[in-house]
Amino acid sequence: MAGSFYPPQRTLMGPGPSDMNPRTTLALSRPIIGHLDPLFVQMMDEIKSKLQYAFQTTNTLTLPISGPGSAGMEACFVNLVEPNDKVIVCQNGVFGGRMKENVIRCGAKPIMIEDTWGTPVDLNKVEDAFKKNGDVKAVAFVQAETSTGVQSDAKAIADLACKYTSLTIMDSVTSLGGTPVKVDEWSIDAVYSGTQKCLSCIPGLSPVTFSEAAQAVIVGRKTQVQSWFLDMNLIMGYWGSNAKRAYHHTAPINPLYALHEALCILEEEGLENAWKRHQYHHEALVAGLEAMGLSMLVKEEHRLPQLNSIKIPDGVDEAKVRNRLLNEFQLEIGAGLGPLAGKIWRIGLMGHSASQRNVLYCLNSLESVLLTEGVPVPSGAAIKAALAEYQN
């Protein structure tokens, strides 16, 4: 039988998980206590309030679902959507497709709006869909498409939803902590996120928040939520503010220690500083990549600083480059998915990974590998351009 597993130390610059701050990693190993222990319950309250800060909301129903981002996504859909509801789903990457699957499995009708991968959600199409379809229950969209590196205009989509009295469901898995997520200011009704991206915690938890309007919809459902595990009516009893906590499931104790610590780190830095830091390192990375002769998939105005999609130069064996980076440099970058498989690399600058050390290491490593793979890269140009950008 295989013995203990000792992972190597990688530098994580893929689409997530990201590098973790050692404080967060060590928080995982603090002593386990009971999930109904008064001290644990107090920590749960602190996590709720720290997540309200991260989401920029006063929503009382703000908590981490005990599962990965896809469980958080499902929590939003199964709680808000009932059979035969119409839901506008904006698809411009992998995760919009997953939303469609969720709508169908709720017995509801997805109204699909499709945009080319690498471009943002087209607002005109969203408005057309509202005009053509009366009685839309919700519009669902991905704020930050991890599969392409594109940011869509969350506020504008929410304004349309408001105009046509529809709920909004937003995927902020890759945005939370990296780029602005202003749930109250934008009036978003249901948002789910992940912990392994710009929060730099482990995967396996999904912060969610529901507006008052969304809560009213959940409480007033005609049908029962099809998932017992994700039924917010029950989860509210466990995470709720009433003195008597009802046992629902056993929360993943130590991962929540880590999330608490990651959120402390975010507070100490300040949300706006964190957003600025992501943008700052993104600009240096892009300057370096372009100086190397590489080009970005996404137009500048729609780029996510935390997820950089780079077109693969002609004739390059893209998997070999990634494998060499991983095996020789212990550096992980991401591959393309779906129609972008084989066409892009995805370089993440998420949370703790958004640092000058990582930017320079990545540029140098990629340059070394591309040079030995026969790509005519101007030697040293990338670092020079990145450093110049940093000095701007």
Next chain:
Amino acid sequence: MAGSFYPPQRTLMGPGPSDMNPRTTLALSRPIIGHLDPLFVQMMDEIKSKLQYAFQTTNTLTLPISGPGSAGMEACFVNLVEPNDKVIVCQNGVFGGRMKENVIRCGAKPIMIEDTWGTPVDLNKVEDAFKKNGDVKAVAFVQAETSTGVQSDAKAIADLACKYTSLTIMDSVTSLGGTPVKVDEWSIDAVYSGTQKCLSCIPGLSPVTFSEAAQAVIVGRKTQVQSWFLDMNLIMGYWGSNAKRAYHHTAPINPLYALHEALCILEEEGLENAWKRHQYHHEALVAGLEAMGLSMLVKEEHRLPQLNSIKIPDGVDEAKVRNRLLNEFQLEIGAGLGPLAGKIWRIGLMGHSASQRNVLYCLNSLESVLLTEGVPVPSGAAIKAALAEYQN
């Protein structure tokens, strides 16, 4: 804003989580790597094979669901049960009631068999239910009821299911690693468990295993699985043995390091030795409790060694006793649930908590608190009886 959270060091002898082996706790803090990293994928394969050992099965579809036990429960139901199916649900505690909820939310019909809390599933009632209802899709039962400390006869229930050509769904959350779970020998079709009980890992993962027959049912469904997150058709693609792993969700990396380590520890000890150890410490604990004048809820032949339900003596403020144990002795024991609330305490001897140190510490602490609460406990008798039992 609240700063970092530093939990105290508790001794965990409630219904789970249990104390963790320091090896497992420290495994949590190993460096994070990507969830599609070849080394991580290799570790996933090792976990599958170690879980096959723990479950005593050769089932290829054996893996940890990325959520707590209630997600594992839901995975079994939503994958095997379709609308209008009939499912016999044996309820003799909290978790049978949860199974009923799952059956209803699948649009299926639960046929309830109810037994008094504190007693095992009555096999005659199960057979009667099969006789009265043709075409039963599955029988679902809890092998080890955490809410009462009762063990039911899994093999006998599975034999009945076989006789009436029904599937079996078994809850082994509290049994796995503590008392025999022989999936292949007993022919159980779907089993889910938890990691925070006798495996002494953190909560948040749910090992599951599905027989060939169960897999055939999943693949041959008429309707789509209502949960995208828990659809085994998709999860098989991520955890499957084919060379090309399909991205489904991001596995909770570091918690899986801990599960891997916990399973290494189980292998080193050997399953049968682990079962014997639980029984050994259980007998000493019971000898001590009885010497103190306390009595057990469950008849000896149906007792789970890992979960000991004790009747609360008349006139004792049970919550005060638990709170004093927690605050003065840093010792957690469990309260009763449902009809047993206020009537029993639940003392867990699960995994790493099943040790002589914990048994003696618990007896001494409980004696001290009961004495100062005015309960006429014969001083020193508990430890004497427990030590005598250990020397037997």
